[in-house]
Amino acid sequence: xxxxxxxxxxxxxxxxxxxxxxxxxxxxxxxxxxxxxxxxxxxxxxxxxxxxxxxxxxxxxxxxxxxxxxxxxxxxxxxxxxxxxxxxxxxxxxxxxxxxxxxxxxxxxxxxxxxxxxxxxxxxxxxxxxxxxxxxxxxxxxxxxxxxxxxxxxxxxxxxxxxxxxxxxxxxxxxxxxxxxxxxxxxxxxxxxxxxxxxxxxxxxxxxxxxxxxxxxxxxxxxxxxxxxxxxxxxxxxxxxxxxxxxxxxxxxxxxxxxxxxxxxxxxxxxxxxxxxxxxxxxxxxxxxxxxxxxxxxxxxxxxxxxxxxxx
Ligand code: 3HC
Numbered sequence: 001x002x003x004x005x006x007x008x009x010x011x012x013x014x015x016x017x018x019x020x021x022x023x024x025x026x027x028x029x030x031x032x033x034x035x036x037x038x039x040x041x042x043x044x045x046x047x048x049x050x051x052x053x054x055x056x057x058x059x060x061x062x063x064x065x066x067x068x069x070x071x072x073x074x075x076x077x078x079x080x081x082x083x084x085x086x087x088x089x090x091x092x093x094x095x096x097x098x099x100x101x102x103x104x105x106x107x108x109x110x111x112x113x114x115x116x117x118x119x120x121x122x123x124x125x126x127x128x129x130x131x132x133x134x135x136x137x138x139x140x141x142x143x144x145x146x147x148x149x150x151x152x153x154x155x156x157x158x159x160x161x162x163x164x165x166x167x168x169x170x171x172x173x174x175x176x177x178x179x180x181x182x183x184x185x186x187x188x189x190x191x192x193x194x195x196x197x198x199x200x201x202x203x204x205x206x207x208x209x210x211x212x213x214x215x216x217x218x219x220x221x222x223x224x225x226x227x228x229x230x231x232x233x234x235x236x237x238x239x240x241x242x243x244x245x246x247x248x249x250x251x252x253x254x255x256x257x258x259x260x261x262x263x264x265x266x267x268x269x270x271x272x273x274x275x276x277x278x279x280x281x282x283x284x285x286x287x288x289x290x291x292x293x294x295x296x297x298x299x300x301x302x303x304x305x306x307x308x309x310x311x312x
Contacts, residue, residue: 013215018144021087029214030088032207033143035104036216037085038095043107044078046099046281050114050123059117066163067120073156080152084145100286102273107131109190109197111275118171118179118186124164126187126194126232132157133228134198142215165235172239180240187236188244195259196267198225204264229257 002010005024012019019025048071055071058064082092098104109127114120135157139150171179199221202208211217219227229248236243247260269275 010213013142013213016142016215018147019142020144028210029216032211032214033146033216034085034088034090034095036207036211037081037088037146038090038098039105039107041078041081041085041095042099042104043110044074044081046106046110046285047127048074049281049284050110050112050277051120053114054117054120057117058120063120063167070124070160070163073160077153077156080149081146084149087145088143096289100282100289102282105271106281107197108267108270108275109193110281111270111277112189112193113276115189116182116186118168118182119190121164121167121171121183122186122190124160124162125168125235126164126190127197128157128160128164129232130194130197130228132161133224133231137219137224140215140218168239168241172241183239184241187241191243191245192262192266193270195225195229195262196270198222198228200264200267226256229259233257 006026009019009023009025009029012023019029051067051071051074055064055067058067082095085095086092095104099106109130114123132154135150135154139147139154141147141150168183171183175183199205202220202222205221208217208220212220233243233248233250245260247258249258250256251258270278273279
């Protein structure tokens with residue numbers, strides 16, 4: 001039975017009135033938003049690592065600049081999302097500590113290695129492409145600060161996807177046979193893990209029902225995944241490449257592409273920390289925070305001295 005406050009809250013949600021930081025909200029609404037927004041922010045920050053791997057080995061200066069710009073965007077997206085998360089009373093250092101202890105998640109996709117330059121195209125095209133499908137819909141999430149962060153992030157993400165696809169199109173049109181094979185090999189490695197970014201099937205999603213009722217989630221995991229596949233297959237064909245899925249086929253009755261079953265044992269193994277790069281990613285993030293502690297300490301001391309001088 002809902003309390004009068006809960007009923008008033010749900011009526012706002014049903015009327016598509018945004019919930020703002022100062023508004024009353026159920027504790028569970030606050031908690032699940034901190035859960036999702038912190039993990040979303042962690043994904044942006046950890047998501048810089050696979051691309052950093054190729055920053056010093058980009059084939060030319062233009063590609064290096066594009067990759068650097070994309071990585072800097074992702075750092076910014078992470079900071080927007082941590083700030084939006086803090087409006088719910090969450091502490092950034094505490095949430096980052098949970099990331100480092102392995103207590104909370106970040107997107108599984110970033111636990112896969114980037115083994116060739118073609119991966120920089122595939123990551124931009126498939127990984128940012130999947131993230132965009134998710135984030136465009138998340139612009140309509142019921143929590144105001146999260147919705148506004150999404151609107152701003154989506155403006156920058158579309159450049160990431162186009163830049164990635166352009167790398168692959170260039171390699172397929174102008175590249176040598178080895179470079180074309182490199183593109184196909186890269187797609188073979190990233191196809192299924194990109195589909196896993198949308199989460200488990202709706203029936204296996206513990207958070208979806210409540211998130212949909214509170215309009216945190218506006219489209220289900222499976223519907224977003226299907227939308228991503230439907231828009232991506234034509235781009236795959238334009239590349240002249242294939243997906244590593246023999247069951248991928250247009251279904252005229254459904255008006256969607258049918259596709260094979262995802263390997264959920266791989267998905268849950270990666271979530272449990274047993275993906276190819278999980279340990280490496282967390283070690284790198286821990287080192288970055290620890291190695292940067294002296295800079296933050298010096299900046300704090302400097303600010304205190306300055307403030308004292310000002311106050312005097
Ligand atoms: N990787 C890691 N964890 C995942 C996951 C994935 N691909 N998919 C689901 N999970 C986790 C969920 O977080 C949840 O665990 P938790 O309760 O401990 O948080 C559990 O698996 C069950 O999944 P649910 O479907 O019940 O969870 P949600 O309702 O939260 O749905 C989600 C999962 C669709 C990822 C949702 O949280 C979401 O939309 N998050 C915001 C989008 C996001 O995080 N995107 C990251 C993509 S990468 C990125 O944005 C960077 C870009 O620059 C490339």
